[in-house]
Amino acid sequence: MTDPAPASPPPTTAPARLTVLSGPTAVGKGTVSAEMRRRRPDLWISVSCTTRPRRPGEVEGVHYHFVTPERFDELVATGQMLEWAVVHGVHRYGTPREPVERQLAAGRPVLLELDLQGARQVRVAMPEAQFVFLTPPSFEELVHRLVGRGTEGPEERERRLATARQELDAVTEFDHVVVNDDVTRATGELMRLMGLQEQVA
Ligand SMILES: Nc1nc2c(ncn2[C@@H]2O[C@H](COP(=O)(O)OP(=O)(O)O)[C@@H](O)[C@H]2O)c(=O)[nH]1
Ligand SMILES: Nc1ncnc2c1ncn2[C@@H]1O[C@H](COP(=O)(O)OP(=O)(O)O)[C@@H](O)[C@H]1O
Known part of the structure; x- marks a missing residue:
């Protein structure tokens, strides 16, 4: 008879985990991600590649890696993208695979905003990840935020809101739903889902 395997000690910190944050346009994904980064600088947030032009104030390698369509093709063809998509009907966005794998291997919590x-x-690629859907308190509030942000004209806003209606229907595909009624509260809820405690400076 063999002895039972010794029980492994309980983890002292939350296990490294990949979390995907998704949700319709203007729900506040960028705002909540920025607040997460502010409250937990050790959290690693992926920097995507995009073919869309850089906006004033955006910094290469910080907001995005801005690449040509040819370079994007090459990254996809050589398997360097964990995922990619055409978003809002025009430009391509994708997550470089290697940095995500490296950060997870190093034990850091990783957040993807997709x-x-x-x-x-x-x-499909990483079923062990957890999937969080950020949702607005109401559709009216989503419209209000999109208009208030002022980054799109009326035609583009209509296009995004049509996509948003479809995306909101996909909420049941996600492991968790966080209502972004208040940035501080929603960020706290996402931190708890990621097993992160507030770090006091
Ligand atoms: N699939 C995918 N979507 C992304 C990626 N990076 C950003 N997005 C999504 O692309 C959309 C457009 O982003 P952006 O151009 O910054 O516009 P804005 O967020 O509407 O100001 C947002 O819904 C993002 O969540 C990525 O790497 N992959
Ligand atoms: N909880 C909230 N309450 C009110 N306004 C919000 C909230 N979260 C985000 N916003 C505002 O809504 C707009 C869209 O947020 P943003 O982070 O750009 O959305 P996304 O990245 O999902 O497209 C911004 O003007 C932002 O300041």
Whole structure:
């Protein structure tokens, strides 16, 4: 008879985990991600590649890696993208695979902010990840935020809101739903889902 395997000690910290944050346009994904980064600088948030032009104030390697369509093709063809999608009908966005794998291997918590198509691809590629859907308190509030942000004209806003209606229907595909009624509260809920405690400076 063999002795039972010794029980492994309980983990002293939350296990490294990949979390995918998704949700419709203007729900506040960028705002909540920035607040997460502010409250937990050790959290690693992926920097995506995009073919869309850089906006004033955006910094290469911080907000995005801005690449040509040819370079994007090459990254996809050589398997360097964990996932990618055409978002809002025009430009391509994708997550470089290697940095995500490296950060997870180093034990850091990792957050990806993706559109719904990207979240679905990661579900297939990395089913052990957890999937969080950020939702607005109401559709009216989503419209209010999109208009208030002022980054799109009326035509583009209509296009995004049509996509948003479809995306909101996909909420049941996600492991958790966080209502972004208040940035501080929603960020706290996401931190708890990621097993992160507030770090007091
Ligand atoms: N699939 C996928 N979507 C992404 C990626 N990076 C950003 N997005 C999504 O692309 C959309 C457009 O982002 P952006 O151009 O910054 O516009 P804005 O967020 O509407 O100001 C957002 O819904 C993001 O969640 C990525 O690497 N992959
Ligand atoms: N909880 C909230 N309450 C009110 N306004 C919010 C909240 N979260 C985000 N916003 C505002 O909504 C707009 C869209 O947020 P943003 O982070 O750009 O969305 P996304 O990245 O999902 O497209 C911004 O003007 C932002 O300041």
